[in-house]
Amino acid sequence: MSALTPAHPRRKCSVEEQGISNYTRVFYNPTTAQLYEQAVRRKEGLLAHQGPLVVRTGRFTGRAPNDKFIVKDASTADRVWWGEVNRPFDPEHFDRLHQRLLAYLQGRDIFVQDCYSGADEKYHLPIRIITENAWQSLFARNMFLRILDPEALAAFEPEFTLISAPHFSANPVTDHTHSGAFILMDFTKNLILIGGTGYGGEVKKSIFTVMNYLLPQKGVLPMHCSANIGKDGSSAIFFGLSGTGKTALSTDPERQLVGDDEHGWSENGIFNFEGGCYAKVIFLSPEAEPQIYQSLGRFGTVLENVAIDSKFRRLDLYDTSITENTRAAYPIGFIENASPTGLAPHPRHIVMLTCDAFGVLPPISKLTTRQAMYHFLSGYTAKVAGTEADIVEPQTTFSTCFGSPFMPLPPIVYADMLGRRIQEHGSTCWLINTGWTGGGFGIGSRISIKYTRRMVHAALGDRFQQVEFETEPYFGLSIPRQCPGVPSEVLNPIHTWKDKEAYERQAEDLRNRFRTNFKQFESQVDPELLALI
Numbered sequence: 001m002s003a004l005t006p007a008h009p010r011r012k013c014s015v016e017e018q019g020i021s022n023y024t025r026v027f028y029n030p031t032t033a034q035l036y037e038q039a040v041r042r043k044e045g046l047l048a049h050q051g052p053l054v055v056r057t058g059r060f061t062g063r064a065p066n067d068k069f070i071v072k073d074a075s076t077a078d079r080v081w082w083g084e085v086n087r088p089f090d091p092e093h094f095d096r097l098h099q100r101l102l103a104y105l106q107g108r109d110i111f112v113q114d115c116y117s118g119a120d121e122k123y124h125l126p127i128r129i130i131t132e133n134a135w136q137s138l139f140a141r142n143m144f145l146r147i148l149d150p151e152a153l154a155a156f157e158p159e160f161t162l163i164s165a166p167h168f169s170a171n172p173v174t175d176h177t178h179s180g181a182f183i184l185m186d187f188t189k190n191l192i193l194i195g196g197t198g199y200g201g202e203v204k205k206s207i208f209t210v211m212n213y214l215l216p217q218k219g220v221l222p223m224h225c226s227a228n229i230g231k232d233g234s235s236a237i238f239f240g241l242s243g244t245g246k247t248a249l250s251t252d253p254e255r256q257l258v259g260d261d262e263h264g265w266s267e268n269g270i271f272n273f274e275g276g277c278y279a280k281v282i283f284l285s286p287e288a289e290p291q292i293y294q295s296l297g298r299f300g301t302v303l304e305n306v307a308i309d310s311k312f313r314r315l316d317l318y319d320t321s322i323t324e325n326t327r328a329a330y331p332i333g334f335i336e337n338a339s340p341t342g343l344a345p346h347p348r349h350i351v352m353l354t355c356d357a358f359g360v361l362p363p364i365s366k367l368t369t370r371q372a373m374y375h376f377l378s379g380y381t382a383k384v385a386g387t388e389a390d391i392v393e394p395q396t397t398f399s400t401c402f403g404s405p406f407m408p409l410p411p412i413v414y415a416d417m418l419g420r421r422i423q424e425h426g427s428t429c430w431l432i433n434t435g436w437t438g439g440g441f442g443i444g445s446r447i448s449i450k451y452t453r454r455m456v457h458a459a460l461g462d463r464f465q466q467v468e469f470e471t472e473p474y475f476g477l478s479i480p481r482q483c484p485g486v487p488s489e490v491l492n493p494i495h496t497w498k499d500k501e502a503y504e505r506q507a508e509d510l511r512n513r514f515r516t517n518f519k520q521f522e523s524q525v526d527p528e529l530l531a532l533i
Helices: 032-041 091-105 134-143 150-154 200-218 246-250 290-295 369-378 411-425 449-460 500-521
Strands: 025-028 045-047 053-055 068-071 087-089 109-117 125-131 160-165 182-186 191-195 221-229 235-239 256-259 262-266 269-272 276-280 302-304 327-331 347-354 364-367 380-383 395-398 428-433 469-471 478-480
Touching: 032 045, 032 053, 032 109, 032 134, 053 134, 087 091, 091 160, 091 182, 091 191, 109 134, 109 200, 125 134, 125 200, 134 200, 134 276, 134 302, 134 327, 160 200, 182 200, 191 200, 200 221, 200 262, 200 276, 200 327, 200 411, 221 246, 221 269, 221 411, 235 246, 235 269, 246 256, 246 276, 246 347, 246 449, 256 262, 256 269, 276 290, 290 327, 347 369, 347 380, 347 449, 364 369, 364 449, 369 411, 369 428, 369 500, 395 500, 428 449
Parallel strands: 025 109, 053 302, 068 087, 068 182, 125 160, 160 191, 235 347, 347 428
Antiparallel strands: 045 053, 109 125, 182 191, 221 235, 221 256, 221 262, 262 269, 276 327, 302 327, 364 428, 364 478, 380 395, 469 478
């Protein structure tokens, strides 16, 4: 043993104990540099100018929601919100596919990352991420919370294990999957199996789904949101699906970033689930998003499906030939003013982000607690191109809790918890549209992120307290008449449409879509909530 190689205590939990045997080598918690060496040696990616690792995720460059299943057994049968999102999978089929996956891993190198999900030690979840690719191990090392103490790492025992084998495909006929790709979750065995897809987001969102299943049972609200803290110590959270601006708007040089995507809200405040950021980087500019942009030139960053010149190793952030869903996964510490703890007080402000493809909703409006619950349950937005497989242009959707693909429990569980916390802590709620204005997709234009940032700064800085508000007629939303640095005509969408009658028809149509979608909650919510729109 070299004098430079530290001696490590005997490992408490080995992969053999988890059924993996006859492997060639197992790399337990390799460092970033070691994973770079292995990824390049195995030709899994290219080392780009200034240091990031550029990889391809194969056929899937976004999530594959039709390939995700949850094992239905005695513990989940009456607890999970079964339906189009959470589809049941037979325990015996899971076991057979698990055994085939274990057989596939024989004779191969295995990469293991032991880490946590959840910065609050009272509620964190010990997880083990097992991968066949070195780059996916680096992805996990970036995204989750690392264990820095060697003694603690040696004594680590996972409560949940995820195995990802992108090059192993299922047989839909015999394995009873939707396709060759699969994301299978067993909440009884505390095990996740992923195969046939190399998209890193499946690893990240699978652990998020686990947290969304476990934490409400402990009285903690899990949230698909980003969070930051102002100079006065007050915090804000930003709900929204991928592509609505959670990462861009929360990564603010004037505020400390707590996390960019996943948080819990406990009796102690809010806490980040992750140790990294997973930012969409297509068309990213250093002027609009300097902190995210600078992370692209860092050793340790993993870039998924970003175009690169193979000779000069320069990135092309404007190349969409592979996908528009190009991504960067990097440690949150790469953001200069990121929180070192991942903890924050109860939020003073709650921002709900929507990407309105119809161009109807105001760029900013203030919500009552009841309206916040309504829009939280509705989760209206547009799926942005590339975020999911086969999405090539924005499509309007209602994704309850701004993250229904990751919510295994009935939506009302999360909405009730949110409503109680808003009332308990007096949070002010806002709805912000980062989508279109002056018309819908193909007619109008995307709202300027410069204006959106100014509106967010005004809201979080309590600058609307002395401003007069007006109520728009279709959704009952309160719109500020003025905002520093934003033309007044931008604030009310009807003023940006040349054809006012067309706006009214579109607004009425969108309101009817809201009403139709909300009928699914008729038996779960009180009449007052139903009558809001």
